[in-house]
Amino acid sequence: MGKWQRSLYQPVLPLGKDGKRVTGSAEHIALSRKAAGEGMVLVKNENETLPLAKGTKVALFGKGTIDYVKGGGGSGDVTVAYIRNFYEGMKIKEAEGEVSLFHELPEFYEKNVKEQYAAGAVPGMTREPEVPDELVQKAKAYTDTAIITICRFSGEGWDRKCQITEEGYELFEDEKKQIELSASIFENGDFCLTNGEAAMVEKVKANFKNVIVVMNVGGMVDTSWFKDCKEIPAVLMAWQGGMEGGLAAADVVTGDVNPSGKLVDTYAATLEDYPSTENFHKSVYYVDYNEDIYVGYRYFETIPGAAEKVNYPFGFGLSYTSFETEVLGAEEKDGKIVVKASVTNTGKRAGKEVVQLYYGAPQGKLGKPAKELGAYRKTRLLQPGETQRVVLSFTVEDMASFDDLGKVAKSAYVLEAGSYVFYVGNNVRDAKKLDFTYDLAEAKVTAQYTSLAAPHKLEKRLLADGTYEALPTDNGPVEEEGLERQDKLTLEGFLPAVKAQERKSFGELMEAAKTNPNLMNVVEGKETLDEFVDKLPTEALIHLLGGQPNTGVANTFGMGNLPEYGIPNIMTADGPAGLRIQPQCGVNTTAWPCATLLACTWDPELIEEIGKAGGEEVKENNIGIWLTPAVNIHRSPLCGRNFEYYSEDPLVAGKSGAAMVRGMQSEHIGASVKHFCCNNKETNRKDSDSRVSERALREIYLKAFEIIVKEADPYTIMSSYNLINGVQASENKDLLTGILRGEWDFKGMVTTDWWTHGEHYRETKAGNDIKMANGYEERVQEAFEKGYITRDEIALCAKRILTMILRMD
Structure with a gap:
C-alpha cells in the first residue's frame, strides 16, 4: 500500500487471509477466550471442590449468571457481535457432556434481568432478585452443588462508594445520576455485597453442600464473606473477561483450563485496611498521597501490624496441580542480579506456574519496603512430572531508591549501604529468602537528577516503621504571566472546526500542489522535517496542535489534517478492552478481557499477542492511533477506573503495558500510553490535585511509564486530566519535558486527554504537543502575538506530531 493510503482514502481492505476481515474474527475471539482463562485466579479450593467432576449436576445462582459484565464502561466499552455469559458457557459444557444443569434457575434470572434491561439498566447495574423458595427447593432436590455468580460494573468518570464532601462542588448531570444509581443499588458500596446478594448467599449456603463462587468483577472487592467461610469451599476470580468471559469461566470450573492466574493486587480484609481509603474522599479538590511509596503489598508486607489484615496476598493464585520450585543459583553478574530456578509439575494435571523474584533493600536512611518485585516468569504448560528451567534477572540499579529530601544525595537514585536480600516464590507472602545477598x-x-514536580502542600508521608515524617510546604506553585484563563465551560465537549476550502478549479489545486511545501517530500528524502516545518506559516503550525474532525468509523477525532501541505488526518480510537467503534457504524470488534485480568496472566508474551491482534483490527478500520494501554496504579480499591489499569505494582503494570505497546506497534499502529500520571481518582478528575512526593512519583506512579518508554518506544503518551502538585498534568513542564524527555529520552508525541481544563498555549509550552479532541487556535495565536509563546515552541510540538505521522504506514 502507498504511504498513508488508509488515512487518506479509507479503503475497505481486509488484513486476513483470503481477503477475510480480522476484525471480530473467530481467531481473535478465540484468543480473547484463551487470555480470559489464563488470567482468572482461583483463590480458594478446599477439598478439591474444583474442577467439577464429569457429569456433576449444578444449580446456578445469582443474577450475575445472566447479567454478565464483559468489561468497563466509558472509553473501555466495545461493540461486539455477542457476549457469552456464564449460563451460556455452562450450557456449552452441558452439551459436551461435562455437567448437567438445573435450567429453571437461570431461566428465572434470565427473565428478571431482561426486564431490568428493558427498564434501562445496564450490565452490572442490576438488582439481585429474591429467588422463590420453591425454586430453591427444586434445585436442592436436583443437586448438592451450587455456583453463585456475583457481578460488578465499572466505569469511567465515577468512583466506587462515592461520597461528595460539602465544598461547593457541583456535580455534572451524568456524575450525579451514576452516583445516585450506584448508592441505590449498592447500599454498602459496590466493594461489598448488597443486602439482596448477601441474603441470596445465605440461602444457598443453607441448602447446598458444595457452594462455589464466581466473581465477575473489574478489580478489588470484599473477600471476607468467603475467605474463612466453610460453607464456601471454592472461589474463582473471573474478572471482566471480555466477550467470551462466561465460556472462559466455564472452561476453568470444569477443568478444561487449569487456572494459572495470580493476583496483581493485595486483597485486604476490609476497605478501611487500605491506607488510601482514609482520605480518598476527604476532598473533591485534592488527594494527599500520605502513604507515599507504601502502596499495596509494599504497605501490607512492611508496616507493623498490617500483614494480618491481608486475606489474599499479592501474587497469590491456586492451581489444580502442584509445583515445586528449586533455586539452582543466584549471583550478581555484569551489574545484574541473576537467579536460576527449576519448576517441576508435581501434580496430576498439566498446568502453568509463575515464578516471582523479590528483593529487600536495607532500610538505611531512606526506609524501604520489606519486599519489592524485581522480576517474574510464567512457565509453559508443564505436563505432570515435567520440569522447566527459568532465569530471572534485573539490574542492580533497579533496587535504587529516589532521595527527594537529601538524606543521602538529594534528587538522586541511591543504593544505600548494607545487604540486599532476595526471595523466590509464587506470591509475595510465601516467597522464600535465598542464602545469596548483594552487599554494598x-x-x-x-x-543524579534535579528536583522536579515537587509537592507544595503535602504535609506528611508514611515511613517504613509506621510513623510519619513531616514534609516541607510552601505557597507554590506560581503561575507564569499570560492570558486570562479560559472559562472551563468553553473547554467541555467542543468538536473540532471543519476547515473550509474555497471553491477552486482543478487547475488551481494542481498548481498549488506544485508550489506548496509537501510532507511527502520528507518521506521521499527530498528535504528534512526541519526544512519542511520552516516553510510552513505559523498559522499552519498552530492548526496542527489541535484535534481534527472524524473520518470513517472514527469517533475520537484525528491528528494532522493539512491536505494543502500533504499532511493526512490520522484517526484515533478508544481502548483498552478492544477497538471501540460506535454501534451505528455496523462494525463489531473483539472485546478483550479487562486490563486487570490480562495483568493476572503474568504473561507479557500473551499480552503482546493481544496487542498485535488489537492493532490489526485498528489498522483494518483505517485508524492510526489506539488510545491504550492505561497504566495507572491501583492505589485504592475505590478508584472507579481500576478495571482499565493493570496492577498495584509498577513493574507488573510496566511490563504488561510494554508488551501491549510492542504488539500494537508491530502493526505500525500508534499506542497512546495513558494517563500520565496519578489519575487515581475519577471524582472531579479534571480539577483534582494529586499531592505526592517526588519519591513516590518516581518509584510508584511514573515507573510503569518509564518502563514502557524505555522498552517499547510508544508513538504517543497521553497526559492526564488531574493536577499533580498544583499544576495541570497537561501543563506540567517538569513532567512532560523534564522527566519524560529529559531523563527518559522519550522521542514520541504527547497528547492531552480529551477536553482537559488546561490552557492550550500553556500546554504547548510545557511540551504537551496536541490538545484533544479540540484545539483552540485563536488562543494560541493570541498568546503568540502577545509574546507568551514563541514560534520555536510551537514548531517543536508540531514537529513531534509530524514525526508521529511519518511513523504511520
Whole structure:
C-alpha cells in the first residue's frame, strides 16, 4: 500500500487471509477466550471442590449468571457481535457432556434481568432478585452443588462508594445520576455485597453442600464473606473477561483450563485496611498521597501490624496441580542480579506456574519496603512430572531508591549501604529468602537528577516503621504571566472546526500542489522535517496542535489534517478492552478481557499477542492511533477506573503495558500510553490535585511509564486530566519535558486527554504537543502575538506530531 493510503482514502481492505476481515474474527475471539482463562485466579479450593467432576449436576445462582459484565464502561466499552455469559458457557459444557444443569434457575434470572434491561439498566447495574423458595427447593432436590455468580460494573468518570464532601462542588448531570444509581443499588458500596446478594448467599449456603463462587468483577472487592467461610469451599476470580468471559469461566470450573492466574493486587480484609481509603474522599479538590511509596503489598508486607489484615496476598493464585520450585543459583553478574530456578509439575494435571523474584533493600536512611518485585516468569504448560528451567534477572540499579529530601544525595537514585536480600516464590507472602545477598560497603549514587514536580502542600508521608515524617510546604506553585484563563465551560465537549476550502478549479489545486511545501517530500528524502516545518506559516503550525474532525468509523477525532501541505488526518480510537467503534457504524470488534485480568496472566508474551491482534483490527478500520494501554496504579480499591489499569505494582503494570505497546506497534499502529500520571481518582478528575512526593512519583506512579518508554518506544503518551502538585498534568513542564524527555529520552508525541481544563498555549509550552479532541487556535495565536509563546515552541510540538505521522504506514 502507498504511504498513508488508509488515512487518506479509507479503503475497505481486509488484513486476513483470503481477503477475510480480522476484525471480530473467530481467531481473535478465540484468543480473547484463551487470555480470559489464563488470567482468572482461583483463590480458594478446599477439598478439591474444583474442577467439577464429569457429569456433576449444578444449580446456578445469582443474577450475575445472566447479567454478565464483559468489561468497563466509558472509553473501555466495545461493540461486539455477542457476549457469552456464564449460563451460556455452562450450557456449552452441558452439551459436551461435562455437567448437567438445573435450567429453571437461570431461566428465572434470565427473565428478571431482561426486564431490568428493558427498564434501562445496564450490565452490572442490576438488582439481585429474591429467588422463590420453591425454586430453591427444586434445585436442592436436583443437586448438592451450587455456583453463585456475583457481578460488578465499572466505569469511567465515577468512583466506587462515592461520597461528595460539602465544598461547593457541583456535580455534572451524568456524575450525579451514576452516583445516585450506584448508592441505590449498592447500599454498602459496590466493594461489598448488597443486602439482596448477601441474603441470596445465605440461602444457598443453607441448602447446598458444595457452594462455589464466581466473581465477575473489574478489580478489588470484599473477600471476607468467603475467605474463612466453610460453607464456601471454592472461589474463582473471573474478572471482566471480555466477550467470551462466561465460556472462559466455564472452561476453568470444569477443568478444561487449569487456572494459572495470580493476583496483581493485595486483597485486604476490609476497605478501611487500605491506607488510601482514609482520605480518598476527604476532598473533591485534592488527594494527599500520605502513604507515599507504601502502596499495596509494599504497605501490607512492611508496616507493623498490617500483614494480618491481608486475606489474599499479592501474587497469590491456586492451581489444580502442584509445583515445586528449586533455586539452582543466584549471583550478581555484569551489574545484574541473576537467579536460576527449576519448576517441576508435581501434580496430576498439566498446568502453568509463575515464578516471582523479590528483593529487600536495607532500610538505611531512606526506609524501604520489606519486599519489592524485581522480576517474574510464567512457565509453559508443564505436563505432570515435567520440569522447566527459568532465569530471572534485573539490574542492580533497579533496587535504587529516589532521595527527594537529601538524606543521602538529594534528587538522586541511591543504593544505600548494607545487604540486599532476595526471595523466590509464587506470591509475595510465601516467597522464600535465598542464602545469596548483594552487599554494598557504602552508599552509591546510580543517577543524579534535579528536583522536579515537587509537592507544595503535602504535609506528611508514611515511613517504613509506621510513623510519619513531616514534609516541607510552601505557597507554590506560581503561575507564569499570560492570558486570562479560559472559562472551563468553553473547554467541555467542543468538536473540532471543519476547515473550509474555497471553491477552486482543478487547475488551481494542481498548481498549488506544485508550489506548496509537501510532507511527502520528507518521506521521499527530498528535504528534512526541519526544512519542511520552516516553510510552513505559523498559522499552519498552530492548526496542527489541535484535534481534527472524524473520518470513517472514527469517533475520537484525528491528528494532522493539512491536505494543502500533504499532511493526512490520522484517526484515533478508544481502548483498552478492544477497538471501540460506535454501534451505528455496523462494525463489531473483539472485546478483550479487562486490563486487570490480562495483568493476572503474568504473561507479557500473551499480552503482546493481544496487542498485535488489537492493532490489526485498528489498522483494518483505517485508524492510526489506539488510545491504550492505561497504566495507572491501583492505589485504592475505590478508584472507579481500576478495571482499565493493570496492577498495584509498577513493574507488573510496566511490563504488561510494554508488551501491549510492542504488539500494537508491530502493526505500525500508534499506542497512546495513558494517563500520565496519578489519575487515581475519577471524582472531579479534571480539577483534582494529586499531592505526592517526588519519591513516590518516581518509584510508584511514573515507573510503569518509564518502563514502557524505555522498552517499547510508544508513538504517543497521553497526559492526564488531574493536577499533580498544583499544576495541570497537561501543563506540567517538569513532567512532560523534564522527566519524560529529559531523563527518559522519550522521542514520541504527547497528547492531552480529551477536553482537559488546561490552557492550550500553556500546554504547548510545557511540551504537551496536541490538545484533544479540540484545539483552540485563536488562543494560541493570541498568546503568540502577545509574546507568551514563541514560534520555536510551537514548531517543536508540531514537529513531534509530524514525526508521529511519518511513523504511520
